[in-house]
Amino acid sequence: MSPTATRAPRRLPLSDGRTVELRVRKSRRARRMILRVLPFGAGVEVVLPPGVGEAEGLDFSRRRAGWIQSHLEEQLPRVPFGDGARIPFLGETLILRHCPRMRGAVRREEGELRVAGDMAHLPRRVADWLKARAREEISPRAHGMAERLGRRVERIGLRDPRTRWGSCSAKGGLSFSWRLVLAPVPVLDYVVAHETAHLVEHNHSPAFWGVVEKLVGDPCEQRQWLRRFGPDLHRYG
Numbered sequence: 001m002s003p004t005a006t007r008a009p010r011r012l013p014l015s016d017g018r019t020v021e022l023r024v025r026k027s028r029r030a031r032r033m034i035l036r037v038l039p040f041g042a043g044v045e046v047v048l049p050p051g052v053g054e055a056e057g058l059d060f061s062r063r064r065a066g067w068i069q070s071h072l073e074e075q076l077p078r079v080p081f082g083d084g085a086r087i088p089f090l091g092e093t094l095i096l097r098h099c100p101r102m103r104g105a106v107r108r109e110e111g112e113l114r115v116a117g118d119m120a121h122l123p124r125r126v127a128d129w130l131k132a133r134a135r136e137e138i139s140p141r142a143h144g145m146a147e148r149l150g151r152r153v154e155r156i157g158l159r160d161p162r163t164r165w166g167s168c169s170a171k172g173g174l175s176f177s178w179r180l181v182l183a184p185v186p187v188l189d190y191v192v193a194h195e196t197a198h199l200v201e202h203n204h205s206p207a208f209w210g211v212v213e214k215l216v217g218d219p220c221e222q223r224q225w226l227r228r229f230g231p232d233l234h235r236y237g
């Protein structure tokens with residue numbers, strides 16, 4: 001059973017004439033109204049505790065339009081996959097180049113990711129290339145770490161979830177965000193170790209963190225990186 005319910009989004013006017021998408025979410029667990037600016041153009045969310053109506057939530061959001069506007073201005077812009085776009089890749093930067101007459105589909109050369117064919121296919125080709133690299137980087141790591149722990153990874157899925165980097169199912173399947181290839185290598189290592197460690201400890205107990213540490217050492221820095229810069233990885237594509 002879900003403790004929350006989301007209503008269809010509305011638009012909230014800002015003082016500069018723009019409007020922003022506003023989602024109203026009811027939560028049985030919330031104690032008070034909470035207003036959040038969602039990352040990367042996803043708009044604003046207002047969370048209503050039990051007993052607070054939608055009208056009250058809208059009013060609350062309207063009164064904070066100035067605060068919303070200043071937060072929106074601080075957000076970094078989206079980076080669509082297009083010619084000249086710079087994307088982070090395992091601690092390096094790749095510049096996307098459209099090379100219509102190049103042979104093959106996608107080639108990584110001299111700090112560039114060169115993409116052949118029609119411009120219209122470039123975004124999908126870049127995304128496919130990144131997902132293939134993600135699988136290539138994540139699979140051997142996960143299988144290797146599982147082996148060290150005397151466990152087996154049943155399957156590895158790649159997804160694009162908004163709020164998590166990985167998950168581990170009770171049946172031994174691991175799932176990861178393909179966007180981890182946009183992060184530095186030690187961060188990718190940590191997330192793989194985290195999910196693989198769940199094959200042994202299905203919780204976040206001190207024993208679990210002991211397993212993570214055995215695999216990749218103290219992950220404090222990597223966790224901090226994800227908290228601070230992780231949301232940025234959703235800007236790309």
Ligand SMILES: [Zn+2]
Nearest residue numbers: 194198203204
């Ligand atoms: Zn976990």
